[in-house]
Amino acid sequence: MSEQTVARLRTRKPTGVVPWPKILIEGEEKAGKSHLAAAFTGSKLTGQAYWLELGEDTADEYANVPGADYLLIDHNGTYRDILGQVEAVHAEAQRAAAAKEPPVVLVIDSTSLLWRMLVNWTNDRARRSNKGQAKLRRDPDAEVKPTMNLWNDAGERWSKVMYLVRTMPAIVLLLARGKETAAVDGNGDPIPHTKDWRVEGHKSLAYDATVWVRLRREEPPQIIGARSLKFQVPRGGEPKVVPDLSIEKLVFGLMGCTIHNQPRATPELTGDLAQVWLPKVLEAAKGGVDGLKKLWKDVEADPDLSRDEVRVVRADIERKAAELKKPEKLTDPTSDAAKLRAAAAEQEAADEEEPVEESPVDEFAAA
Secondary structure: OOOOOOOOOOOOOOOOOOOOOEEEEEEOOOOOHHHHHHHHOOOOOOOOEEEEEOOOOOOOHHHHOOOOOOEEOOOOOOHHHHHHHHHHHHHHHHHHHHOOOOOEEEEEEOHHHHHHHHHHHHHHHHHHOHHHHHHHHHOOOOOOOOOHHHHHHHHHHHHHHHHHHHHOOEEEEEEEEEEEEEEEOOOOOEEEEEEEEEEOOOOOHHHHOOEEEEEEOOEEEEEEEEOOOOOOOOOOOOOEEOOOOOHHHHHHHHOOOOOOOOOOOOOOOOOOOHHHHHHHHHHHHOOHHHHHHHHHHHHHHOOOOOHHHHHHHHHHHHHHHHHHHOOOOOOOOOOHHHHHHHHHHHHHHHHOOOOOOOOHHHHHHHO
16 A cells, blocks of 8 residues: 655644734714715825725715825726736735735625625516526516525625635725614514614625724714734623724724734635636636637646646637637527528538538647
């Protein structure tokens, strides 16, 4: 029996450095959440600030808040573009941290509407499903409840954004809507004379935050909870009231963060190294087949990839190459022009046999 290779143990001493926080700022309407965030973006202790506006319309005007200094992120409103912009901020935050520059700041206004977008997407998918369509044909006003797999898809999309938020070496302000509601028991029935507080967003939002701040119109700011050794918020007790709260005071005062001791970058968690390479395939495809050929060689040269991981990445390269050679034609099949093209194609196929196209597998294997 061959001796099994055991990995070498790698350890290091903890640094004790306070990481850049992810701050949840939630509260009532018109309580000053966006104003508080905008005032922090021009701090002399931070680097470039970015503002990701989702479903709100205050970012342009709030550039006039005293001390505000940020760049407004442009996106087209789709999840894919929003995720791409968060990835771009993540990359810039990593670059700034590696260069020992002051931390990047990202404001997301608001996470409540990010989750609302995903909820609407889930409901629309349920209504478009075969089962949903059949039910709506019988009753156009029928309730169509999304199945668990659709909710899992929405949760996965949320998690992708929050994973980038948690792992970027930056200060992130997560703005959300919060309000007082009637408390309910386990059966969903209201509890008399009892109030509860509800934050609009995915149920894991508070877990993703380092510090949880609540703003109310008629009360001073409150810190609901914090993961910090510098100050404590009693568990099960009253929130910590901070009348003159500013984000700069919270980050560089109460939490003890400092630009002179940069926290270590969080390594990306990945099921296998193929996941790290797959986004590179999309990027290489922008350079056409030649770009994919180069990536094919780079994959083979990476000593950290297992043979199975190499096969996964190469299979994705082959799929992209096939798409580049024969792109999908998105046309209306019912239009007159489409019918004429289809008829002409059928006649051409009958007159002449279509030549065999070179296999992308063979092409890359020979590259």
